[in-house]
Amino acid sequence: MLSRREFLANGTLASLALSVPGLAFASNKDERKRIILLILRGGMDGLAALPPYADRHYRSGRSKLALPPPNESGGVFDLDGFFGLHPSLAGLHNLFEAGEMVAVAGTAPPYNGRSHFDAQSVLESGALEPHTLRDGWLYRAIETIGDSNEFEHLAMAFGQSVPLVLRGEKSVSSWAPDKFPEPNDDTMARVLDLYNADEVLGPRLRLMMATESMLGDEQGERSIRRSALGQLAESATSFLTHAKGPQFAVLESGGWDTHANQGTGAGSLANRLTALDKVLVKLKSDLGPVWNHTVVLVVTEFGRTVAMNGTRGTDHGVGGAAFLLGGAVKGGRVISDWPGLGPDQLLDGRDLRATIDQRSIFKAVLGEHLGIPAELLDETIFPNSGNVAPLNAIV
């Protein structure tokens, strides 16, 4: 009986097989561009993560949610004299100081209806209207640069399902932790035979088998705890640093919908931010030299209300924050076209306006980092977006 690897290499899956045994680390000469997209689902409170502490309406508008200024105990980290970083984001602050982090304030997808699901659909599909495109902008972007035979291996989703941003006609690969014993090669071969006849599930299973062969047995059987962002990020870096690994990874993190008791310098939101900060710092050290060719995009579907709601939390808002990190980022800057927090400056009297279309961030990364031409960005990847200019020279 063939081993699974031989089986893959020999026939059915020859075109997908990556017959490199064990891990082969990317060499220093591997200068392929990487993009890691981290979607914070639920609507991260941008005014807490990236507080405009010097806005004259910040303290009154945020009232009990306001963080102390930089010079006070428990105060924010100062970025540029106007914006600060939440005190839980020490690692991000170091990256900012090192010129490897850009913060974007007052940004959102082109949508202000305050629904998680619609906003996420717009964020991920790249369309102007929710639920109008069935594929995602990152999928379309990769399609424009990828060799169609290799396509599945260019991008991977980490988590139980492939998010819309990476969905399209073809399946991209995904990786989720294993808790069950590995089937033996004979059983797996028979199962594959059954799946070969299934038009929908067959290709997906073959893709998964090819992906697994990349890691080698030792890595593949390592148990990775499910859903914890840190664990997913760890497996993402093992793939991204592989010589034949993907260039694009999408990760998701939940729990940002802080309607009640979100806390300020400490509390539930502060805990989430601390965890996020640790993951991002570790990502840099785990990626090694690959970090220099990487852009990490941290985005969310909307910001939250300026004012605290009746339950010491915040409700769904509009303008939020985004972060770009990585060796390929020209960092140390906050980009904003600040709309202000004054009562008459807010949208519907309650929310920070979004003055930077999130697509302009994505366009900058795809254009400058990957070299995708403007006409593809304006028409194919983000349909009818000619009026949305890429953010100036982010990368």
Add this chain to the structure above:
Amino acid sequence: MTALTSYRAASHFGLGGSRQDLQAIGNDPVGWVVDQASANHSVEIAGMPDTAVQISRNQSRQQARRQAQRRMSGREDAASVIEDEQRRYRHEIQDALRDTLDLRFEQAINTTAPVKERLAWFWSNHFSVSQAGRQQIISACASFENEAIRSSLDGYFAQMLVKVVSNPVMLLYLDNAQSIGPRSRVGRRRKAGLNENLAREVLELHTLGADGGYTQKDVTALAAILTGWTVGTPQMARLDVKPGQFAFVEAMHEPGAHTLLDKTYKEPGAKQAINALKDLSVHPATARFIATKLVRHFSIDTPALRDIEYLTDYFIKSDGHLPTVHKAVLALTSAWEPANKKLKSPYELVVSTWRGLELPRLSTRREATENVLGTMNHMPFTAPSPAGWPDTNEYWGSPAALKQRIEWGVALGRRLGNRINVMDVASVMLDADTEPVLFRTISRAESPAQGLALLISSPQFQWR
């Protein structure tokens, strides 16, 4: 009717092919399916504890902990004593949670009305609640489902909606219990205010749908209308409100009239929200939103417009009479079309496995089940958002998830292969008439363990 439709009745509409279902179906698959929409069948779970009992118990545990912290403060062993108590408390909650999930699971395995059970799951996912990280409602979610959904399948959607929104679990899950009208007595005294979480999700997820034509003003108005709908706590005893139970507290309710979707609600008290919910429940956008979801569940991920319109019409003409709407969707031609397949969710996969295998021991099932459901992110009442789990093949069928399904099948084969006759169970769990290749593959397995692994892992068993 052919064997094909009998199998489809059990597998696609019910919870998988099994000996008892195929016997009950006999020669009338459509009749068997459609009858379950009627009041002849109940899927309420006997012995499920009340939400109020569970929530008040969780409340008193939390109170006891706070008291212990005060009592112990300054004592040297305070930390360890409190830690012990915490551990005991966590164990108690985990036990209570497990008991309720077991009851729900056993119901699914044993019910003679699997189509109605599926309908209960559909609505439970429509009105999704999650226990994750919520101390007060943990262990009460299955009770919520029993009280608000399983008991409402024979009535009008309006009744279900009011039961759901007034249930303490929903009021706590979407934060309405703490939402306070800013001009109410409590609001003025404490400078407290609205939390619009529940109001928004009622409009977006429970009734009209995201493109149902409402605005931020409507969200705020419904939030104001819903103020005062809260849950009793031990501290509220003097208001004659019982801990853990629904309560309307006038002192938290935003006074005055509120305008929702161009209609002004002036009623006093809880009646205001009840009337608003009733109007929402029969709104044409609600009818269409629910019709679309039902067709997606029973027919295909991308429902045909004419099916949606057909079902919307039934919903509107019957004022949202659920048995009428359910019957209509269960009898849809496209739902019986063999080409229209849905990938089983992990929970469906597991339940259909146990129904088909007929292995009676709970401990075996529990062990194997918690493992797979946890790994595949489908433990009941842990949906990633208030929208519930997506009902699409795409969501459940990622490459990584498929691999896990197969691995589970293999693990199950190893454990149970020797205890069953694989070809016997295959004859009810798979469609014997249309899958000669699959049956041949299973019959040629090198061992009973591998045979069962192939049965469970096969694409034919993963689809419904």
